[in-house]
Amino acid sequence: MSRLAWLSSAASAAVLVAACGGGGGGSSLTPSEPVDKYVGTWTNCLVVTIPGSPTVSALTSFTATKVDATHGSFTTTVTIFATSNCAVLKLSDPVPVPELSGNVAIDSVGTGPSGSDKITITPPTLPSFKEIALVTGSQLQFGDPDSAKDAQGYPTALDSKLILTRQP
Numbered sequence: 001m002s003r004l005a006w007l008s009s010a011a012s013a014a015v016l017v018a019a020c021g022g023g024g025g026g027s028s029l030t031p032s033e034p035v036d037k038y039v040g041t042w043t044n045c046l047v048v049t050i051p052g053s054p055t056v057s058a059l060t061s062f063t064a065t066k067v068d069a070t071h072g073s074f075t076t077t078v079t080i081f082a083t084s085n086c087a088v089l090k091l092s093d094p095v096p097v098p099e100l101s102g103n104v105a106i107d108s109v110g111t112g113p114s115g116s117d118k119i120t121i122t123p124p125t126l127p128s129f130k131e132i133a134l135v136t137g138s139q140l141q142f143g144d145p146d147s148a149k150d151a152q153g154y155p156t157a158l159d160s161k162l163i164l165t166r167q168p
Contacts (some may be wrong), residue, residue: 034106034117037146039136042164059086061094062140062164064104076100079130097125111149116141118154128153130154 042062049055059081064074077094080089102123107130112118116134130153132143141163143155150156 012164033066034109035068035070035072035104036068037142038072038104039066040132041167042140043167044162044164047084048080054082056085056086056091057081057086057133060100060147060164061167062100067103070106072104074104083093099125112143113155113157116158117144118152134158140166141166 040063042064044060044062046058046060047055052144057080059079060076062074062078063076064072066072076097078092078097079086079094080091082089082091083134100123102121104122105120106117107120108118110117112132114134116132119133120128121131122128130149132155134141134149141158141160144157145155146158147155147157
């Protein structure tokens with residue numbers, strides 16, 4: 001399952017949990033090892049429109065921790081808001097999304113499109129998959145799920161529609 005499909009599924013599931021009454025820090029240091037630039041919390045606000053229902057938003061929080069120089073682990077939560085900007089009127093507490101959590105290995109540093117890293121993501125309940133990731137300032141981008149794959153199976157373009165922002 002592609003990362004974008006994961007995020008959409010997570011947001012939809014969280015919206016359903018909230019609707020049914022369920023659910024009740026980055027570093028500014030210069031990275032010295034390849035995984036360091038990913039460590040911290042990254043967020044994205046996704047507006048969810050369901051026909052016949054009010055517009056809500058889903059705040060996806062992706063938190064990465066360091067295991068060693070080229071390996072990390074990550075967890076993902078989704079929080080639903082009754083607004084279109086992921087603020088003020090919270091409908092749910094953060095809901096963990098196990099399918100969007102797991103381990104990551106940096107396979108190759110800076111060899112992907114635009115200098116991105118080639119990585120392998122291993123969720124606990126799904127097969128591992130090849131991905132690219134690029135940190136530019138306070139923004140994190142992954143590969144475009146609709147792009148072609150290279151000979152090794154990595155996406156050949158970055159996703160310009162889904163950008164996560166590092167949180168302080």
